[in-house]
Amino acid sequence: MVAITDDTATPRTEAPAATRWATAIRRNPTIAAGAVLLAILVSLAILAPWLTADPLKQATINRLRPPSERFWFGTDQFGRDIFARTLHGARVSLIVGLTVAAISSVIGLALGIVCGYFRRIDGIVMRVMDGIMAIPSILLAIALITLTRPGLAVVIIAIVIPEVPRVVRVVRSVVLSIRAQPYIDSAIAGGTRGFKLLARHVLPNTLAPLIVQATYICAAGMLIEAALSFLGAGVPPEIPSWGNIIAQGRSFFQIAPWTILIPGAFLALTVLAVNLMGDGLRDRLDPRLARRM
Amino acid sequence: MTNILEVRDLATHFFTLDGVVRAVDGVSFDLARGETLGIVGESGCGKSVTALSILRLIPPETSRIVGGSVRFDGRDLAALSETEMRTIRGHRIAMIFQEPMTSLNPVLTIGTQIAENVVRHTGVPWRAALDRAREMLDLVKIADARRRIDEYPHQLSGGMRQRAMIAIALSCNPQVLIADEPTTALDVTIQAQILDLMLELKEKLDTAIIMITHDLGVIAETTQRVVVMYAGRKVEEAPVEALFAQPTHPYTRGLMRAVPRLDTDAEIAGRRPRLQEIPGIVPALNRPITGCAFAPRCGFATERCRAEAPPLITTSAGHAAACWETARVLEAA
Numbered sequence: 001m002v003a004i005t006d007d008t009a010t011p012r013t014e015a016p017a018a019t020r021w022a023t024a025i026r027r028n029p030t031i032a033a034g035a036v037l038l039a040i041l042v043s044l045a046i047l048a049p050w051l052t053a054d055p056l057k058q059a060t061i062n063r064l065r066p067p068s069e070r071f072w073f074g075t076d077q078f079g080r081d082i083f084a085r086t087l088h089g090a091r092v093s094l095i096v097g098l099t100v101a102a103i104s105s106v107i108g109l110a111l112g113i114v115c116g117y118f119r120r121i122d123g124i125v126m127r128v129m130d131g132i133m134a135i136p137s138i139l140l141a142i143a144l145i146t147l148t149r150p151g152l153a154v155v156i157i158a159i160v161i162p163e164v165p166r167v168v169r170v171v172r173s174v175v176l177s178i179r180a181q182p183y184i185d186s187a188i189a190g191g192t193r194g195f196k197l198l199a200r201h202v203l204p205n206t207l208a209p210l211i212v213q214a215t216y217i218c219a220a221g222m223l224i225e226a227a228l229s230f231l232g233a234g235v236p237p238e239i240p241s242w243g244n245i246i247a248q249g250r251s252f253f254q255i256a257p258w259t260i261l262i263p264g265a266f267l268a269l270t271v272l273a274v275n276l277m278g279d280g281l282r283d284r285l286d287p288r289l290a291r292r293m
Numbered sequence: 294m295t296n297i298l299e300v301r302d303l304a305t306h307f308f309t310l311d312g313v314v315r316a317v318d319g320v321s322f323d324l325a326r327g328e329t330l331g332i333v334g335e336s337g338c339g340k341s342v343t344a345l346s347i348l349r350l351i352p353p354e355t356s357r358i359v360g361g362s363v364r365f366d367g368r369d370l371a372a373l374s375e376t377e378m379r380t381i382r383g384h385r386i387a388m389i390f391q392e393p394m395t396s397l398n399p400v401l402t403i404g405t406q407i408a409e410n411v412v413r414h415t416g417v418p419w420r421a422a423l424d425r426a427r428e429m430l431d432l433v434k435i436a437d438a439r440r441r442i443d444e445y446p447h448q449l450s451g452g453m454r455q456r457a458m459i460a461i462a463l464s465c466n467p468q469v470l471i472a473d474e475p476t477t478a479l480d481v482t483i484q485a486q487i488l489d490l491m492l493e494l495k496e497k498l499d500t501a502i503i504m505i506t507h508d509l510g511v512i513a514e515t516t517q518r519v520v521v522m523y524a525g526r527k528v529e530e531a532p533v534e535a536l537f538a539q540p541t542h543p544y545t546r547g548l549m550r551a552v553p554r555l556d557t558d559a560e561i562a563g564r565r566p567r568l569q570e571i572p573g574i575v576p577a578l579n580r581p582i583t584g585c586a587f588a589p590r591c592g593f594a595t596e597r598c599r600a601e602a603p604p605l606i607t608t609s610a611g612h613a614a615a616c617w618e619t620a621r622v623l624e625a626a
Binding site for chain 2: 181182183185186187188189190191192193196200201204205207
């Protein structure tokens with residue numbers, strides 16, 4: 001018998017770190033653009049207390065000042081610094097977006113795996129999810145917030161609840177397709193069952209689509225928070241959030257457009273950054289596209 | 294030689310909306326220690342279901358083993374609890390599947406997948422299991438095992454993935470390896486390499502192999518004894534030389550005539566004979582079959598064949614065929 005040797009043993013050279021980064025950016029320009037934009041916004045949000053004045057300090061003498069050297073983004077009708085308020089608002093938006101994405105992913109992942117794997121529970125859970133999805137999410141959030149005292153935590157919970165079914169649907173459908181994969185049969189034929197099968201073989205394979213879904217939910221969460229705050233049902237008005245700033249600047253739109261244009265632009269940029277990352281990750285993690293690391 | 298596996302009158306039925314499908318309908322065979330047994334037949338004849346029934350892996354929602362017994366190493370597998378069964382699967386009886394491209398978990402490295410099987414069944418520490426994984430990759434002749442062990446399935450070629458599957462299957466020294474069409478998805482040169490490898494490892498590790506295939510070439514090359522299945526039943530069993538020298542069941546003959554040959558006299562005469570197919574189609578298994586299942590497609594069939602199922606008739610040592618007309622069939626050869 002001929003000795004069999006496998007052939008594809010190509011030598012692998014380790015590229016220097018800088019080159020690898022350059023290659024990564026060239027291969028995934030969307031992820032890189034989103035990540036850079038997001039990194040800038042996150043650092044601005046984190047550094048807001050050191051970069052800006054007190055966002056709540058009123059000075060009626062300075063009210064409705066257009067952008068200038070002293071007030072980069074102008075002031076609102078109480079003379080509060082829009083630059084300070086916008087940067088502090090970024091904290092609220094990012095906290096809400098990331099927390100909503102994290103919580104709804106965890107809950108949705110758990111429910112989705114249960115539904116996809118234990119078919120008996122599936123019908124019941126999915127009908128509840130359909131029920132939640134049938135209610136417009138902003139309406140549901142407003143209802144939940146009016147029932148309780150306003151606050152950041154309540155806003156987050158109110159946004160998470162309508163987002164969970166979206167995650168459950170994605171995870172469940174992925175689990176259903178994974179269940180039919182030969183490697184699951186193969187694992188069972190090797191003696192794996194129960195929790196181990198879910199943890200080692202099913203769960204890791206759901207993560208790629210889940211991460212993509214999480215980025216979209218992060219963006220949606222920030223938009224819903226802004227909408228709720230704009231409607232006066234979101235974070236309390238004493239906390240500067242983009243929705244609040246826009247809501248308060250609305251009546252002065254025609255004479256002081258910067259009060260709403262600037263926080264609006266920041267909101268749009270943040271959502272764009274997160275969505276760019278989401279799109280990039282989707283292309284990157286899609287199993288149909290070649291996976292080369 | 295003692296038998297490691299004894300299958301007696303195994304019957305597995307699927308309960309569908311179209312009625313009961315008798316996928317396996319009273320199949321018996323023995324597997325000696327270290328032997329290679331071939332199970333051959335066309336698609337849907339119950340080969341794979343037989344294999345899955347041995348490991349009790351048929352889908353419980355739709356199917357059930359309704360009769361017969363499987364004795365492994367003297368123990369009745371039907372009597373074991375699911376937990377005990379799990380210690381058999383992958384450890385004492387391992388199985389490899391047809392699809393090397395998708396039978397490995399895409400998110401775990403090759404080394405992890407081998408080591409997990411080792412840890413699960415032998416309880417050795419993870420480091421020792423990884424050493425074992427490296428040893429197995431060397432054994433299945435994957436070059437540069439040290440590097441491959443940290444690679445993911447998509448980084449391997451189809452042939453290498455099947456080698457990795459074999460490495461997982463053999464990592465706990467199973468007594469029986471069930472190979473369900475192990476080379477069907479591979480191209481012929483790789484097929485030959487994988488089959489050679491399996492036979493070599495069988496000798497080395499003294500594993501008995503059940504080779505399930507529809508490819509008579511694979512059967513001829515690798516097995517010692519062959520079971521021919523048709524419509525969920527065993528129609529012929531013989532040592533491999535006897536089967537090819539003197540196929541006794543008309544179905545086996547039909548199968549052999551359907552294989553293209555390169556060495557016929559017709560070639561010399563300048564004309565190659567047309568390949569012969571077996572006329573007719575496989576009977577629907579959701580209706581009870583009276584008589585011989587092959588009778589409607591068989592040139593030798595008589596009234597008796599259609600009315601009464603033939604028993605296995607032994608024609609020579611170890612060679613038996615389920616056919617009433619063996620005498621006439623052999624004469625016609």
